[in-house]
Amino acid sequence: MKSKVSTQPLKAIIVDDETLARDVVREHLNAHAHITVLAECSNGFEAVKAVSELKPDLLFLDIQMPKLSGFEVLELLDHECAVIFVTAHDEFALKAFDVHAVDYLLKPFNKERFDKAIELAMKRANRKPPLPRTELAASARPTGKPLERILVREGSKVHVIPVEHIDYIEAQDDYVCIRSDGKSHLKQQRLTELEISLDAKRFVRIHRSYILNIDRLAKIELYAKDSRVAILNDGTKLNVSRSGYDKLKTLL
Secondary structure, three states, X not given: OOOOOOOOOEEEEEEOOOHHHHHHHXXXXXXXXXXXXXXXXXXXXXHHHHHHHHOOOEEEEOOOOOOOOHHHHHHHOOOOOEEEEEEOOHHHHHHHHHOOOOEEEEOOOOHHHHHHHHHHHHHHOOOOOOOOHHHHHHHOOOOOOOOOEEEEEEOOEEEEEEHHHEEEEEEEOOXXXXXXXXXXXXXXXXXXXXXXXXXXXXXXXXXXXXXXXXXXXXXXXXXEOOEEEEEEXXXXXXXXXXXXXXXXXXXX
16 A cells, blocks of 8 residues: 655755756646745756755755756755756766765656655655765766865855865864965865865875875975975965875975
């Protein structure tokens, strides 16, 4: 016997850069009176802001969008909600489920397929599992390729930092401080986790607390026995450990 699915009220946000695609989702939702659409967003930046402010239960999210991809949107969220991906690209299906999506709707889809996704969302509604942030961050990046940019959220604002603009990254407990273009950006992430995502030919862990963009290195000085300091082009000084120095020697 088919189990009854609760029709408790749900609040939803639709995110897609195509107006027609948003219209289709909204039209199918007309048959589900228990779901209220709080907002529609045409890009990832709007989505991050809307989710932060409106705190939906359900997110209909396109994957390939300009500015931010759907996976990058998820990386930036601090609100737990169920996610149904809506996309024209089936190559993202496995990755979508890897980040614990409720369902994956491949465009074009019919009403029956949409209703099935809603049923799954309703079953998930009471569980609300936490967002697996490490997996989300990894999924936002093409397999085997180093990061090309780092996303940092400050309130509802998102900073997109190209890696070539980074001077160095410093560990601060469970956060990293990214120094770029004369500014500091704080991101909740472990330095070791970020290190493995960066290009090892450009970024070097010179100390337990620092990752250095070697393009910013002016010189290395010895200031005590077996103790060295990296001096950057702007005069910034960073401690260099023995193992960090060994890594630098292989690249310089």
